[in-house]
Ligand SMILES: Nc1ncnc2c1ncn2[C@@H]1O[C@H](COP(=O)(O)OP(=O)(O)O)[C@@H](O)[C@H]1O
């Protein structure tokens with residue numbers, strides 16, 4: 023029996039698309055875990071399987087030790103916000119929440135408490151049809167919090183929030199984690215998550231690429247060396263031939279090298295008689311690491327930088 027979330031060997035295909043491919047990871051209580059990957063990586067599909075909305079082809083996903091369908095009063099165990107578009111537009115935010123209270127046996131005042139928690143107290147009487155995307159995200163979060171659950175599962179909750187809203191959400195989620203709750207939050211934008219998450223689970227093409235503390239990710243593994251040369255194919259071959267070295271081209275035609283420091287990259291080039299035009303080392307640059315880990319599907323943050 024575990025207090026958090028366990029995903030084990032989870033797989034799901036849609037026709038020929040293997041959306042989730044033998045995925046195994048766990049999410050611990052008392053921390054915020056970022057579930058990261060580019061669009062189409064399989065995040066939403068994984069969360070939908072976790073919440074019993076679609077059936078996996080293989081593997082299992084449990085919440086506090088049980089499959090979602092076996093949890094007696096799910097709203098009191100796990101709060102989920104997967105999609106902020108499914109609200110009835112003619113209802114007010116408060117009515118929407120009160121319907122959930124009635125169905126789930128919570129006191130009607132709970133609706134006002136969660137409206138307050140998500141900063142929608144003054145908008146509770148307004149129709150949802152007039153809400154911005156950011157307000158609908160807050161309402162989805164309010165629904166997730168209704169049953170005061172120990173576990174929260176949020177799919178791209180920062181979507182549609184303005185920078186101020188993102189700061190607000192960061193504070194709220196950190197507060198919930200510091201009360202010992204399990205918080206799993208997905209995003210395709212690493213920078214949104216960088217100051218929020220303690221742990222990360224990074225996936226790409228349905229597969230696990232990394233899981234662990236964000237501090238570990240920002241450590242030695244996060245050293246990425248950027249190189250520009252007129253002989254990039256030759257340098258690619260020379261670097262890729264080395265053990266434990268990962269090389270990718272970025273969208274600007276630079277080589278991104280992980281597993282070596284700048285001096286070692288320079289030596290490799292020198293030994294192969296390759297002239298370098300530009301060489302730079304970034305340590306702890308999560309954005310770059312994310313880029314190399316997820317097959318360049320995500321553009322790095324410094325693409326405008328120009329070499330010599
Ligand atoms: N209901 C579906 N039918 C067909 N393909 C789907 C369906 N849901 C997701 N996919 C495909 O599965 C892959 C993963 O999608 P998704 O889980 O939504 O990724 P993410 O949430 O990381 O952006 C994508 O290639 C997507 O097109």
Ligand SMILES: [Mg+2]
Pocket residue numbers: 065066067177178
């Ligand atoms: Mg998604």
